[in-house]
Amino acid sequence: MRYFLAFDAGTGSGRAVLFDETGAEVATAGQEWWHASDPRYPGSMDFDTEGNWAALARCCREVIAKAGVDPKDIVSVSATAMREAFVLHDESGAEIWACANVDARADAEVRELKRDHPGLEEDIYARSGQTYALGALPRLIWLRRHMPEVLERAQALTMLSDWVLYRLSGELTSEPSNAGTTGLIGLADRKVLGDAMEKLGLRSDIFPRSVVTGECVGTVSGAAAKETGLAPGTLVIAGGGDCQTGGLGLGIVENGDCAVLGGTFWQQVVNVPLTLTDPSMKLRINPHVVSHLNQAEAISFFTGAAMRWFRDAFGQGKGYFELEAASKEVPPGAHGIIPILSDVMRYNEWIHAAPSLLNLSLDPEKSGPAAIFRALQENAAIVAHRNLEAVFALTGERPARIVFAGGASKSPHWAQILADVTGLPVATSKVKEATALGCAAAGATGAGQFGSLMEAGAAWSCIEDEYQPNRALRDLYDEASDRWQRAYAAQRALVAEGVTQSMWRAPGT
Template sequence: MQYFMAIDAGTGSGRAVLFDETGAEIGASGQEWWHASDPRYPGSMDFDTAGNWAALARCCREVIATTSVDPKDIKAVSATAMREAFVLHDESGAEIWACANVDARADAEVRALKAGHPGLEEDIYARSGQTYALGALPRLIWLRTHMPEVLDRARALTMLSDWVLYRLSGELTSEPSNAGTTGLIGLKDRKPLSDALETVGLPMDLFPRSVHTGEPIGHVHDAAAEATGLAPGTLVVAGGGDCQTGALGLGVVQDGDCAVLGGTFWQQVVNVPLTLTDPTMNLRINPHVVPDLNQAEAISFFTGAVMRWFRDAFGQGKGYTELEAASKDVPPGAHGIIPIFSDVMRYGEWFHAAPSLLNLSIDPTASGPAAIFRALQENAAIVAHRNLQAVFDLTGKRPDRIVFAGGASRSPHWAQILADVTGLTVATPRVKEATAQGCAAAAATGAGLFATLQEAGAAWSAIEREFTPNTALKDMYDDAGDRWAKAYALQRALVASGVTTSMWQAPGTQL
């Protein structure tokens, strides 16, 4: 039996997951993490390359030990990661600076870019599908201002998935599905926007050699083998951004296919042609790992993190399973509770209201932990529905179903809520950790098990269950969505007027 390893550097955790040649998950090891803010720089979110590599290596050793798989039978390894986060390397390849995905320290730099280079953001968006909100350009300018010695020493920029592969093989590479989230890679040709870098006086050669998902790039060197437990010489294969490899793992590889990936963030994605753009700049467009396709994407912020917060702060020691079991007795609509956390996607003016729970009563049965837990699940579905509808309106197409994956899809109750809210059939895959499976499928493709990524996705993806929407609930959920939208607009206004504090806001946002 051949095996393939996926290493996933996610927002809320790092994991190593092992799959066999049939696409079945054999074992997994993970570690929750978070990313510290530098107290000197508001909005910052650093990524600890040394500590987090140690955590990922430990996960690799643990999954090999618990599965008792001979490392020599692991034919290839690949990596996937949260997007937008990147690492800078010096001439020797050593990491000299790194930030996590929603690092927002470059507020002044975004404002200066918009004032000093009017129209540049719109031009970058038209070509890359990205705004300044999570892009690399303002962060690099921030470094030039605050840490010029770091930028002076920088010779390569890698995304976290590329960085993991560098740690394994010593090869510096750039894969477009993740690198595209810098806002510095073209959607059509997958090449760096060197002119945009030149316009603002930044180095034009920071991106290392470009590779495509599923392409072999090197082999595990001795030091990495000792750290991870992998065999020296194991094939290292290019991976990609977590959302796009997740789509591959789900078999979402054709134009118009649709998925919701429910993790720390919820991503709602629809495959689109290379020519599609959004004139409103509300949605982001990303390169897919599959050639000749992009993805229109909307993001629900901190959805999984909000559930973790509620569990830890108000769960009274109960886990997710117990909290959800109690919430099933709460009627649909959750007694009218209105959670205020993530807004719908507004990529061009991206900020979220202050975390709040509205319309609570003093009746503990109507506003206790069970009711709030259900309200949070319903709200996640409502925001996802509105984000998806924006994509459907843009493409003029509406799919027959949504493929629902990630940790949230382990809950049949949540999958049914998503079906009821959207009015679409929701399908959940056999392997819930689609991001890791897609990453392993890329490794298997690089090892020659499959001729193409599409073949790998089709072979390994399998639907376990489908949830048919309860049409009797659709009007009620539409009304709940309308009430949420009105309430959210008012909560955004409170942030804009300085009364409350945004849960998160993109750097340079004009409130």
């Protein structure tokens, strides 16, 4: 039996997942992590390359031990990761600086860019599908101002998925589905927007050689083999951004296909043609790993992280399944509780309200852990629904179904809530780790098992269950959605007035 291993460096955890040649998951190991803020720089979110690589290497060794496989039977290894986060390397390849995805330290730089270069953000968005909100451009300018010695030494910029491949093989490469989230890669041609970088006095050659998902970039080095337990010489294959490899793992490889990926953040994605852009700049457009498609995407912030927070703070020692079992007894609508967490996608004005729970009752049966847990699940579905409706309005088409994946899709109850709220059938994948599965499919393609990524996605994706919407609940959830929208607007206003503090806000907003 041949095996394929995927590393997944996510926002809230790192994982190693092993698949066999049929696409079946053999073993997985993960470690929760978070990213420290540098107290000197408000909004910063550093990525610990040394500590997090050690965590990924431990996960790899654990997976190999769990599966009981000979490392020589692992044909290839690939990597996927949170987008937007990047690593800077010096001339020797060593990492000299790294940030996580929602690092927001470049607030002043975004404001200055908008003031001093009117129209530049709009031009960059039209070509790359990205605004300054999570882009690399303001962060690089921030480095030039605050850490000039770092930027002067920087010879290469890699995304986290590329960085994992570098740790494995020693090869510095750049793959566009993830690099595209810097806002410096064109949607149509996947090339660096060198003119935009040069206009601002930045080097346009900082991206290393470009590779495509499924391309072999090298082999596992002797040093990496000792750290991970992999066999030296194992093929190292280019992966991609987590959302895009997740789409591949779900078989979301045709125009119009739709998915919700439920992890620490929730992503709602629809495949679109290369020519589509959003005149409102509220949605983002990303390169897909399938080269002839892009993905229109909306993001719900900290959805999975909020569930972890609730479990740890109020779960009274119970796990997710125990909390959910109790929440199933709570009637739809969760007694009117309104969670204020993620807003809908506003890429050009991304400000979230302060985390809060509104409309609580003094009746413990109506505002206890079970009721709040259900309210959090329903709210995640409401925000996802509103985000998807914005994408459907842009494309002018509605899909036949939503494919639901990620950790949240392990819950049949949550999948049913998503169907009830959206009014669309919701299909769940047999393999819940769709992001890792798509990454492993890329690895299998690079190793010659498949002739193309589309062939791999079609062969390995497998729908396990489908949930039909309960039409009788549509009016209830539409009314709950309207109340949430009005309540959220009021809570955003409190942030604007300085009464409360935003959960997260994009730099320059």
